[in-house]
Structure formats: structure tokens, C-alpha cells
Amino acid sequence: MKSPARTFLFLSQVYAPDPAAVGQHLADAAEELVRRGHRVIVYTSLRGYDDPSASFPRNETxxxxxxxxxxxxxxxKSSIAVRLLGGFLFVFQVVLRAAFQKGIDAVVVSTSPPVGALGGVFLSAIHRAPLKYWVMDVNPDQTVALGRMAPSSLLVRAFELMNRTVLRRAQDVIVLDRFMALRMNRKVDVSKKMSVIPPWAAEEPSQVIDHEVNPFRRDHGLAGKVVVMYSGNHGPSNPLTTIIDAAKRITDDPRLVLLFIGGGIGKGEVDRSVSDVVRSLPYQPRGQLRYSLAAADVHLVTVGDEIPGIVHPSKVYGAMAVERPILLVGPSENHVADLLAVDDIGWHVRHGDVAGAEIVLREILATNPEELRAKGRRARKVLEATGGRTAACARVCDVLGQGLPVDGR
Known part of the structure; x- marks a missing residue:
């Protein structure tokens, strides 16, 4: 029996076409709910999240x-204070506007901004509608892990109180990996209403673009190069120093290109290191990702030592979707390390091991291109074994739609 049409209210400071991953995944889920016959209303920011000079239409479909x-x-994102100001102003405005919206059946909130979930609690109470909490990253844990705030500070304790309130009030909680599940359950045991659903690649092309016909490689002078690519947000949770320092040591093989695509407050380190080996580009339009991601020979994913369970390394899925092996720089225990353990799909180096990273980069340079492609094909198979983008998005929408009142509130 087909479920009745519902109206979902989404709150997120970031949403497509903004390139931030949180907004892209929310957009995928929202559009899937529409395809299922539901109505979805999204409140989001007028300005870009990473680049506030970018402006989007005030209202659109x-x-x-x-x-x-x-x-x-x-x-x-120039400072914590600036981010908090934007977050609180966003929540205040959205609660005032959405409070008068009629016929809301469920409120969906993620973690952008971190205080957004509190707005979801208020709107859930106002509309007497279930709250669905999709955790994409965890704060104040990230701020504390990066040493920017003390665990005992008043603001951190206030955020922890908010987190516990949201977790108790939510009808369903979605987290991205087993590490995040453990962390959230330590705050409040929500295991009975928790679903662990990893995110997905922005695109899963049916046919991967070969280097020889890839316009991105041609346009950026990558012919004959061995490209190790980092694509996505450059944040403090994704340290890059080890791999940049290792690449600087390789002066005897001009084929190596360490290509960084994206933005974020960590991009400054990349831009200061730009050379014949280290190159920097901005975010690419979503429609061009099949070309830019496929232009790599190997994809770089970094995970900070204190970050597992706090920020999920979602950029790994785009790499796997275009059949590229993974070079992980991070601790022994994290989600990407779990994926690397499934099959021979890449390499793993610890932060600070510059000599080890250099050895791996030289191994990549010496590896037969067909063997690199074989590793990439195995990576795609590991991704497909989970059902891929379609299945993951469908599972999220199933959770968002479950348990809603049948005969009104």
C-alpha cells in the first residue's frame, strides 16, 4: 500500500547548488522524497557557506x-564567532518563518549549522511533528578535538546540553559510520532509534572517462602526469602537511602532480605550496565532477588523528565511484581504513610519516597504469557491494518517512 503524501520541512544552512557535501546530500534526499510523491520545503541560507560572496535565488524550485x-x-568561516553568529541568525529567522507554515508532517535537520538542530526541536514542538536528525558531523566535539575550545568551557557544555536534548527529542537519528554511532551513543543511548547509513558519491557514472579523452586533463595540462588528487573541503579535520612535505621531496620525477581541488580554511597551506608538483584549483561544478574526479590516477583522503566519529570522510565515495584507488593519510582506526581492509584498493600512511608517504608516492609512480586501474575497479566493486548511491539515498528516505502519524496529529 502506497504511503500518503507528506510535507517535510528541511532546515540546513547549506543546500545545493552550494558545493558543500552536507547540502548536496540533503538535496539528493529531498528530491528523492519528491519523487516518492511528497512535498519538501527547504529553508537555507541566501549566501554560500564556504564563500559568502556567492548568492543564490531567494526562492526557487x-x-x-x-x-x-x-x-x-x-x-x-573566518572564526568560530563569525560561524556562530551566522548559525544563530539563521535559526532565529527560520523558526520565525517556518512556525506559521501549515501542514508540516516531519522536521528534518542536520548539523549545519551546529545550532540548527535546536531550531528543529522548536519547530517539531510547534508543529507537533516528528523530528528526524541526520548527523553529518559532530560539534562541539570537532572544536574540542582541534584544540579550539576546552571541554570544560561554558559554550562547550551548552552545546553538549543541546546535543543531548536533540538526541532525546528526535524520533530517528541517522549517523554516517560506526565511529560516529559510538560517539553519539556516549552522549545519549539512541541505539534503538539509530540508523548507520554512510553517504554516497555525488555521481556514479555508468562509464568512467578515460584519461585519453578526458577534457579536464587536457585543459589543465595533465597529459603524461601521474595525478594524486584531493577533491573537496580543505578543513583542519583533514591535515595535508604530511603529503605536501612528501611530494616536495620528489624532485627527480616530473610526472608527479599533487592536485588539490576545492576550498576551505585549510586551502591556504596548499596555495602557499603551489609549484610544478603541487597545484590548486577551486571547487568544480557538480556537472563536471565526472571529469575532474576521473582525471586522477589516485585519490587522496586525509583523516585527522582525533577526527574519527566526528567528521565522516565522504570524499572517498566520489573516488571509488570513478574507479580510482585511495591513498589514505590518517590513524589506524577510521572509516576509510575499514574500506581499505575489504580489498586491495589503496595505501595507508600515518600523519607525520613523511618518509613513508614519500615511499608510497614513489610506489604509485612506479606502478603499472593497468595495476592502478585494477585497484580502482576493485574500489568501485567495494562501493557497489553496499548498493551505491541509489540504495543509500533510498535508505535515508525510508528512515525519514517511517513512523509518521497516519491520521494527522
Whole structure:
């Protein structure tokens, strides 16, 4: 029996076409709910999350989703204070506007901004609608892990109180990996209403673009190069120093290119290191990802030592989707290490091991291109074994739609 049409209210400071992964995944889920016959209303920021100079239409419909953007809610990520100001202004405006929306059947909130979940609690109570909490990253844990705040600070304790309140009030909680599940359950045991659903690649092309016909490689002078690519957000949770220092040591093989694509507050380290070996590009449009991601020979994923369970390394799925092996720089215990343990799909180096990273880079340079492609094909198979993008998005939507009142509130 087909479920009745529902109205879902999404709150997120970031949403497509903003390139941030949180907004892209929310957009995929929202559009899938529309395809299932539901109505989805999204409140998001008028300005870009990483780049507040970018502006989007105040109101528009994308993929059948009703998107409403609010001003004065994103000022960039130059400091914690600036991010908090944007987050609180966003939540304040959205609660005022969405409180009067009629017929809301479920409130969906993620972790952008971190205080957004509190707005979800208020709107869930106002509309007497279930709260669905999709955890993409965990704060204040990230701020504490990076040494920016003390665990005993008043702001951290206030955030922890908010987290516990949201976890108790949520009807369902979605987390991205087993490490995040453990961390959230330590705050409040929500194991009975928790689903562990890893995210997915922005695209899973049916046919991978070969280097010889890839316009991205041609346009960026990558013919004959061995490209190790980092594509996505450059944040403090993804340290890059080890691999950059290792690449600088390889001066005897001009084929190596360490290509960084994206933005974020960590991009400065890359830009200061730009050379014939280290190159830097901005975020690429979503429609061009099949070309830019496939331009790599190997994809770089970094995970900070204190970050497992706090930030999920979602960029790994785009690499696997285009059949590219993975070079992981990070601790022994993290989600990407779990994936590497499934099959021979890449390499693993610890942070600080510059000599080890250099050895791996030289091994990549010496590896037959066909063997690199074989590793990449195995990576795609590991991804497909989970059902891939379609199955993961469908599972999220199943959770968002389950347990809603049948005969109204």
C-alpha cells in the first residue's frame, strides 16, 4: 500500500547548488522524497557557506523541492564567532518563518549549522511533528578535538546540553559510520532509534572517462602526469602537511602532480605550496565532477588523528565511484581504513610519516597504469557491494518517512 503524501520541512544552512557535501546530500534526499510523491520545503541560507560572496535565488524550485533562502545567515568561516553568529541568525529567522507554515508532517535537520538542530526541536514542538536528525558531523566535539575550545568551557557544555536534548527529542537519528554511532551513543543511548547509513558519491557514472579523452586533463595540462588528487573541503579535520612535505621531496620525477581541488580554511597551506608538483584549483561544478574526479590516477583522503566519529570522510565515495584507488593519510582506526581492509584498493600512511608517504608516492609512480586501474575497479566493486548511491539515498528516505502519524496529529 502506497504511503500518503507528506510535507517535510528541511532546515540546513547549506543546500545545493552550494558545493558543500552536507547540502548536496540533503538535496539528493529531498528530491528523492519528491519523487516518492511528497512535498519538501527547504529553508537555507541566501549566501554560500564556504564563500559568502556567492548568492543564490531567494526562492526557487529545484528537482521539485520548494527552496526558501534567508539573508544574513552565512558570513564565512573566518572564526568560530563569525560561524556562530551566522548559525544563530539563521535559526532565529527560520523558526520565525517556518512556525506559521501549515501542514508540516516531519522536521528534518542536520548539523549545519551546529545550532540548527535546536531550531528543529522548536519547530517539531510547534508543529507537533516528528523530528528526524541526520548527523553529518559532530560539534562541539570537532572544536574540542582541534584544540579550539576546552571541554570544560561554558559554550562547550551548552552545546553538549543541546546535543543531548536533540538526541532525546528526535524520533530517528541517522549517523554516517560506526565511529560516529559510538560517539553519539556516549552522549545519549539512541541505539534503538539509530540508523548507520554512510553517504554516497555525488555521481556514479555508468562509464568512467578515460584519461585519453578526458577534457579536464587536457585543459589543465595533465597529459603524461601521474595525478594524486584531493577533491573537496580543505578543513583542519583533514591535515595535508604530511603529503605536501612528501611530494616536495620528489624532485627527480616530473610526472608527479599533487592536485588539490576545492576550498576551505585549510586551502591556504596548499596555495602557499603551489609549484610544478603541487597545484590548486577551486571547487568544480557538480556537472563536471565526472571529469575532474576521473582525471586522477589516485585519490587522496586525509583523516585527522582525533577526527574519527566526528567528521565522516565522504570524499572517498566520489573516488571509488570513478574507479580510482585511495591513498589514505590518517590513524589506524577510521572509516576509510575499514574500506581499505575489504580489498586491495589503496595505501595507508600515518600523519607525520613523511618518509613513508614519500615511499608510497614513489610506489604509485612506479606502478603499472593497468595495476592502478585494477585497484580502482576493485574500489568501485567495494562501493557497489553496499548498493551505491541509489540504495543509500533510498535508505535515508525510508528512515525519514517511517513512523509518521497516519491520521494527522
Amino acid at each position: 529545484r528537482g521539485g523541492v520548494d527552496i526558501r533562502r534567508v539573508p544574513f545567515s552565512s558570513f564565512g
